[in-house]
Amino acid sequence: MSNESTTKTITVAGLLCFVCSIFxxxxxxxxxxxxxxxxxxxxxxxxxxxxxxxxxxAGAEKINEEFDKIDTVIVDIETGEKVxxxxxxxxxxxxxxxxxxxxxxxxxxxxxxxxxxxSKYAKVYLQKDDAGELNTVILKHWGKGLWSTMYGFIAxxxxxxxxxxxxxxxxxxxxGLGGEVDNPGWKNQWIGKKIYDDExxxxxxxxxxxxxxxxxxxxxxxxxxITANGVTSSVKYWFGEHGYAKILENIRNGGLQ
Ligand SMILES: Cc1cc2nc3c(=O)[nH]c(=O)nc-3n(C[C@H](O)[C@H](O)[C@H](O)COP(=O)(O)O)c2cc1C
Numbered sequence: 606m607s608n609e610s611t612t613k614t615i616t617v618a619g620l621l622c623f624v625c626s627i628f629x630x631x632x633x634x635x636x637x638x639x640x641x642x643x644x645x646x647x648x649x650x651x652x653x654x655x656x657x658x659x660x661x662x663a664g665a666e667k668i669n670e671e672f673d674k675i676d677t678v679i680v681d682i683e684t685g686e687k688v689x690x691x692x693x694x695x696x697x698x699x700x701x702x703x704x705x706x707x708x709x710x711x712x713x714x715x716x717x718x719x720x721x722x723x724s725k726y727a728k729v730y731l732q733k734d735d736a737g738e739l740n741t742v743i744l745k746h747w748g749k750g751l752w753s754t755m756y757g758f759i760a761x762x763x764x765x766x767x768x769x770x771x772x773x774x775x776x777x778x779x780x781g782l783g784g785e786v787d788n789p790g791w792k793n794q795w796i797g798k799k800i801y802d803d804e805x806x807x808x809x810x811x812x813x814x815x816x817x818x819x820x821x822x823x824x825x826x827x828x829x830x831i832t833a834n835g836v837t838s839s840v841k842y843w844f845g846e847h848g849y850a851k852i853l854e855n856i857r858n859g860g861l862q
Contacts (some may be wrong), residue, residue: 655758685851718842748839753777771795783832
């Protein structure tokens with residue numbers, strides 16, 4: 606067939622596309638397990654980083670070593686009691702919050718974060734010291750910023766009240782404005798703050814402007830009050846009566862350990 610033939614051009618182009626598509630499919634299928642491993646490792650890193658257990662540049666070996674010291678339990682948010690029948694590894698709290706069979710509707714008067722639904726069960730990470738004593742409680746929380754839903758972890762001291770670490774692992778806020786939630790200096794302000802006041806109310810908030818120096822405020826985010834208010838609402842909801850309050854009460858009483 607002549608090189609000038611239209612049929613030959615189309616046949617060669619078609620064959621090339623076919624060969625390339627097979628090649629891309631093989632690469633995608635073969636890389637999937639690696640991608641899943643990396644995603645899992647990344648989530649472990651986020652959990653440990655929120656607790657201040659590892660540095661930003663920690664390698665896979667260190668991450669896995671430290672994560673092995675964490676007991677992960679599934680807990681009924683309403684009762685604060687451990688649930689045994691759920692596969693801990695497979696359970697994704699965010700997915701469960703959006704799946705009708707595993708989600709709970711948040712009553713409008715309690716939905717300060719505007720989430721509409723939450724998962725029935727929480728995934729609670731309990732980090733122990735070498736003697737097996739509880740060191741850190743780590744919980745996921747999320748809420749709406751200006752442009753995005755912001756997902757993060759809060760790490761607490763064994764008193765289940767004092768903050769040990771605070772970090773978002775995913776959000777779409779504007780760099781330099783709402784994106785300042787990632788600023789290490791701002792995140793450090795959370796350490797040592799308390800969620801609950803003496804009456805057991807969730808009092809912790811992001812101030813408008815400078816914090817008042819109490820245990821219950823961190824500085825506002827300049828030019829990003831909407832994001833800052835989203836952070837406050839997220840903390841208020843997730844640590845309130847419809848959120849993790851029962852779980853933390855149980856931990857304070859020595860449960861789940
Ligand atoms: C391009 C652009 C991006 C913005 N990104 C954010 C943001 O990520 N978070 C936020 O709270 N406000 C953001 N704002 C500002 C808000 O519209 C609003 O003015 C601000 O939250 C009010 O906060 P302030 O009272 O501290 O100025 C953005 C504004 C513009 C024009």
